[in-house]
Amino acid sequence: MKMPMKPRIAITGAGVISALGNSRQEVYQKLLEDECPTRKRPDWADQMYGTYQPFAAAVDLPTETAKTISRHFRRSMGNAALYATLAARDAVAESGLTKEDLQSGRIGCIISSTVGSPSEIYASAMAVLRNELQALSSCQFFKIVSHSSAFNVANYFGICGVQLSPCSACASALQSIGLAYEQIKLGHQDAIVAGGSDETTPIVLESFRFLNALAKNPDWSPCELSRPFAEDRCGLVCGDGAGIFVVEEWSHAQARQATILGEILGYATNCNGAQISQSDGASIAYCMRQALKDANLNPEDIDYVSAHATSTPSGDREEASAIREIFGDTVPVSSLKGHLGHTLGASGGLESAIILEMAKNDTIIPTKNLARIAEDCAGLDHVTFRRQKRLRTVLKNCIAFGGVNATIIYRLADF
Amino acid sequence: MTREKIIQLVNQIFIEQFEIEPDQLTPEKRIFEDLALDSLDIVDLVTGLQQKFSIPLRENKDILEIRTLNDIYVLFEKLAAEHPDIIAKLNQDP
Numbered sequence: 172m173k174m175p176m177k178p179r180i181a182i183t184g185a186g187v188i189s190a191l192g193n194s195r196q197e198v199y200q201k202l203l204e205d206e207c208p209t210r211k212r213p214d215w216a217d218q219m220y221g222t223y224q225p226f227a228a229a230v231d232l233p234t235e236t237a238k239t240i241s242r243h244f245r246r247s248m249g250n251a252a253l254y255a256t257l258a259a260r261d262a263v264a265e266s267g268l269t270k271e272d273l274q275s276g277r278i279g280c281i282i283s284s285t286v287g288s289p290s291e292i293y294a295s296a297m298a299v300l301r302n303e304l305q306a307l308s309s310c311q312f313f314k315i316v317s318h319s320s321a322f323n324v325a326n327y328f329g330i331c332g333v334q335l336s337p338c339s340a341c342a343s344a345l346q347s348i349g350l351a352y353e354q355i356k357l358g359h360q361d362a363i364v365a366g367g368s369d370e371t372t373p374i375v376l377e378s379f380r381f382l383n384a385l386a387k388n389p390d391w392s393p394c395e396l397s398r399p400f401a402e403d404r405c406g407l408v409c410g411d412g413a414g415i416f417v418v419e420e421w422s423h424a425q426a427r428q429a430t431i432l433g434e435i436l437g438y439a440t441n442c443n444g445a446q447i448s449q450s451d452g453a454s455i456a457y458c459m460r461q462a463l464k465d466a467n468l469n470p471e472d473i474d475y476v477s478a479h480a481t482s483t484p485s486g487d488r489e490e491a492s493a494i495r496e497i498f499g500d501t502v503p504v505s506s507l508k509g510h511l512g513h514t515l516g517a518s519g520g521l522e523s524a525i526i527l528e529m530a531k532n533d534t535i536i537p538t539k540n541l542a543r544i545a546e547d548c549a550g551l552d553h554v555t556f557r558r559q560k561r562l563r564t565v566l567k568n569c570i571a572f573g574g575v576n577a578t579i580i581y582r583l584a585d586f
Numbered sequence: 587m588t589r590e591k592i593i594q595l596v597n598q599i600f601i602e603q604f605e606i607e608p609d610q611l612t613p614e615k616r617i618f619e620d621l622a623l624d625s626l627d628i629v630d631l632v633t634g635l636q637q638k639f640s641i642p643l644r645e646n647k648d649i650l651e652i653r654t655l656n657d658i659y660v661l662f663e664k665l666a667a668e669h670p671d672i673i674a675k676l677n678q679d680p
Contacts, residue, residue, distance in 0.1 A: 309629035
């Protein structure tokens with residue numbers, strides 16, 4: 172009996188919104204120039220506990236850019252949904268999907284974020300405290316619910332297929348792309364607009380600070396604070412933005428003569444079932460092995476690992492141990508968090524979009540601020556300077572609060 | 587309160603909140619069909635009018651009958667007569 176061929180899943184569009192720019196080409200160029208978007212945010216200080224001086228790598232979106240989305244659609248969007256819609260608009264335009272395609276019922280939308288919109292949740296809470304609930308907008312609910320980015324993007328395009336939002340904090344985007352891959356493999360959809368978005372606010376910073384996860388060395392400049400895998404790493408820098416793909420069944424993309432930017436070869440997600448705030452090397456390693464198995468690949472087939480590594484002491488240690496266990500020091504590894512900050516629910520999508528540019532240019536962007544590799548992160552092939560390498564097959568990790576792990580394996584050349 | 591002042595305050599809501607160009611705001615314009623507001627916008631319109639005029643409207647049955655911009659102007663001419671104290675305060679504002 173002839174076995175049915177495994178469906179192939181393509182990426183035919185990719186859009187980003189980030190503190191470094193609003194196209195993946197612009198972001199890549201700024202990464203080459205080592206431009207850093209992390210800034211002190213004295214304007215946020217009054218929302219922080221004590222006398223803390225906040226910092227973040229936050230998107231600064233011009234009003235005129237936001238207004239390119241009409242008020243009818245924009246009225247129900249917090250910043251996370253707005254960033255998702257702007258990034259999705261670029262991804263869909265690049266894919267060449269038509270209005271008829273999008274509204275056929277065969278196209279879905281899977282986008283998620285940590286929560287709907289931290290800034291709008293804060294605004295709602297303040298309205299309650301000030302007894303001003305009657306002044307809230309009719310759309311406040313639509314801005315703060317967890318699937319806000321998904322339905323706002325779907326509504327913007329008139330998408331009427333599957334709409335899902337697997338909110339899982341910092342693994343949100345990668346789980347969304349992975350879920351899109353699975354939905355298409357199952358034949359439920361021909362293509363899916365998929366990814367993640369998030370916004371950073373003083374309350375987001377405070378949430379990490381309260382858990383001792385925010386970078387805390389006051390003697391370093393903002394751009395020196397995030398230093399994944401470094402001996403003296405002391406926590407993460409919060410960022411935000413969006414990274415959205417159009418994920419599409421291969422023959423559907425070919426029939427449209429769409430340009431194929433990449434292929435999703437394998438995906439896995441799991442959780443450690445033991446610790447909600449600490450990463451766990453064994454479960455991360457298991458997740459990567461499952462993704463390799465799904466892709467029918469061996470560790471030696473991987474050309475580059477794009478680590479989650481956020482610059483927290485325990486998170487980087489656990490991910491490094493998992494990568495070391497599977498790849499030893501034979502595969503180049505870097506993290507983009509030192510450059511972009513930790514863009515939370517957007518990170519898996521945004522960083523995956525940047526990886527497309529890295530592969531297109533045969534270049535690995537190094538881990539920023541990695542002067543001295545920590546002993547507990549050693550034994551990997553850490554990329555500390557820009558490196559030329561053909562990136563045919565790339566593994567991307569995301570790890571999240573809740574003990575969640577996600578891994579996607581991309582083919583980015585020689586389809 | 588003069589009709590001109592009422593038109594100015596009502597139109598401010600349409601300009602600032604609903605991003606409608608001022609030259610579109612003529613009295614005969616129908617709120618749904620011509621100005622493209624929908625049921626969610628009407629909730630915000632009522633909220634905006636309440637805040638602007640400091641007059642409670644959620645229980646007001648007349649607000650359900652408005653169809654055109656002029657209907658809103660006329661309603662607030664009537665409300666201005668019923669709430670002289672509130673309107674006197676508004677008149678002091680520039």
